[in-house]
Amino acid sequence: MFDSFMASRDLRSLFSFSCFGALFRTRSILSESLNTSPVSRDWLSQLYLPLLKHKDEQIRMRDVQPGPHTVRSHGVMLARNHMHDWLILILLLAMVAVLNVIHPFKRFVGKDMMTDLKFPLKDNTVPVWSVPVFAVGFPIVVFLFFYLRRRDVYDLHHAILGILFSVLVTGVITDAIKDAVGRPRPDFFWRCFPDGKDAYDQWGNVKCHGDKSVMKEGYKSFPSGHTSWSFAGLGFLSLYLSAKIRAFDSKGHVAKLCIVFFPLLVACLVGISRVDDYWHHWQDVFAGGLIGLVVATFCYLQFFPPPYHVDGWATYAYFRVLEEARSSTQPANIVDANNGQRPGTEAEGARNSNTFMGTGVSNSGAAVEDLESGRR
Numbered sequence: 360m361f362d363s364f365m366a367s368r369d370l371r372s373l374f375s376f377s378c379f380g381a382l383f384r385t386r387s388i389l390s391e392s393l394n395t396s397p398v399s400r401d402w403l404s405q406l407y408l409p410l411l412k413h414k415d416e417q418i419r420m421r422d423v424q425p426g427p428h429t430v431r432s433h434g435v436m437l438a439r440n441h442m443h444d445w446l447i448l449i450l451l452l453a454m455v456a457v458l459n460v461i462h463p464f465k466r467f468v469g470k471d472m473m474t475d476l477k478f479p480l481k482d483n484t485v486p487v488w489s490v491p492v493f494a495v496g497f498p499i500v501v502f503l504f505f506y507l508r509r510r511d512v513y514d515l516h517h518a519i520l521g522i523l524f525s526v527l528v529t530g531v532i533t534d535a536i537k538d539a540v541g542r543p544r545p546d547f548f549w550r551c552f553p554d555g556k557d558a559y560d561q562w563g564n565v566k567c568h569g570d571k572s573v574m575k576e577g578y579k580s581f582p583s584g585h586t587s588w589s590f591a592g593l594g595f596l597s598l599y600l601s602a603k604i605r606a607f608d609s610k611g612h613v614a615k616l617c618i619v620f621f622p623l624l625v626a627c628l629v630g631i632s633r634v635d636d637y638w639h640h641w642q643d644v645f646a647g648g649l650i651g652l653v654v655a656t657f658c659y660l661q662f663f664p665p666p667y668h669v670d671g672w673a674t675y676a677y678f679r680v681l682e683e684a685r686s687s688t689q690p691a692n693i694v695d696a697n698n699g700q701r702p703g704t705e706a707e708g709a710r711n712s713n714t715f716m717g718t719g720v721s722n723s724g725a726a727v728e729d730l731e732s733g734r735r
Contacts, residue, residue, distance in 0.1 A: 437516050444520060451527035458534035463578040464541030468551075469563045476547040478637035483585075485632050490585055491526075493625065494592030498522055501596060505603060517662035517674045522595045525658040529591035529651045533584050542581040545637040550577035583639045583647035586630035590651030593622035598659045598666055607667035626651070 438445070468476070499519055506515040544550070548557070551567035551574060558566040567574050597619050601607065606615040630644040639647075664671045670678060 437512060441516070441520060444524075448520075448523055448527060451524075451531055455527060455530045455534060458531065458538060461538050462575055463538045465578060466541040466543060467562075468543055468547065468565045470557070470559055472543075473548050473557070476543055476545060477549070478545040480546040480549040481636050481638075483632075483638065484636050485585060485629050487585075490588050490629075494588050495522060495526055498592055498596040498599070498622075501600070511673070513674045513680070518599060521658045521662045522592055524661075525591045525595045525651075525655045526588055528658065529587050529654045530584070532650055532654065533582055533587045533647060536582055537579040537584070540581045541578045542640075542643070544577050544580040545640060547577045550574055580639055581643045581646065582650060583630060583633050583643045585633050586626070586639075586644045586647035587651040589626035589629040590623075590648045591655045592651075593626040594652045594655035595659055597622045598656065599663070602663060602666040602671040605672060607671075 499522070502515055502518040502522075506512070549555075550569050551565050552558070553569045558568070560566050600622070601615075601619040604615050604618060606612075606619050626648065630648055633639040633644055634641055662674050664673075664675065
């Protein structure tokens with residue numbers, strides 16, 4: 360048994376020495392080829408130098424962070440860069456005012472249609488003046504809260520600009536459709552005949568004798584302006600909050616969805632109040648909510664990544680500033696990790712990149728010789 364054990368040990372030793380011998384011979388051959396073959400040196404320079412450069416860039420890009428950009432330091436510059444956007448906002452506001460002055464289309468309303476238009480004339484549960492307060496003012500307060508925490512003027516500016524675009528574009532679309540369609544409201548009968556005595560012309564159309572301003576509003580049922588503005592502002596806020604609290608980070612925190620859905624719930628309740636007050640049909644509310652939510656989504660994505668995106672917590676502008684800060688701190692030459700020397704200028708590095716195609720052999724060979732001299 361002892362003889363068989365010694366025989367197996369000799370075999371393992373022989374196998375180990377043969378493996379180490381093959382390894383040493385391979386290493387010596389490789390070293391010899393590096394010393395004698397410029398093509399091998401070119402291949403190694405083509406392989407290792409980009410890896411060293413990429414590693415160095417990763418380390419530097421991870422360490423670079425932009426400084427605080429506040430309203431005082433960058434607010435004026437940012438407003439100037441978006442001067443045309445603010446001018447367009449003023450134009451949109453003027454268009455909303457004009458569309459409210461224009462008289463809507465007077466749709467034919469016959470006697471047989473009055474069955475669905477005799478609901479009582481009531482006051483608004485949600486006053487008109489309150490819609491901009493909770494659809495625009497409250498979201499801006501939320502934007503200011505996040506600004507005070509992060510000191511990111513890009514986020515504040517783009518959030519305010521985005522929500523203003525959302526509500527004003529929605530307002531133009533809503534009022535334009537109102538004036539073009541001219542659908543009578545559910546309380547049209549009492550607007551047209553406040554005394555309850557109806558009258559019709561020879562073609563069977565109504566001959567109203569009510570107050571002109573009240574009659575003008577009576578033809579603006581479709582779509583609901585309260586609902587569209589509510590979903591335009593609060594829908595934008597919902598997208599903003601879902602990105603800031605990272606509601607879609609795949610961690611399953613359902614409580615975050617409660618925060619995201621709350622603004623949408625408020626907008627839904629505003630729309631329901633319009634049906635309860637008999638100012639709108641349910642189709643008007645549905646169309647208004649759809650318009651507001653679609654416009655809010657488009658306006659939000661103009662300035663922010665999608666809320667489910669890994670970078671959805673900041674604006675596109677923030678990441679552009681971050682890239683500029685990174686590029687400004689990148690060195691003109693890459694430090695060689697092996698010998699601490701710089702392999703040359705970027706132009707020389709560009710010439711070395713052609714070695715794979717058979718050009719620039721001498722330059723890349725010299726680079727590998729420098730690497731080898733550093734090892735020695």
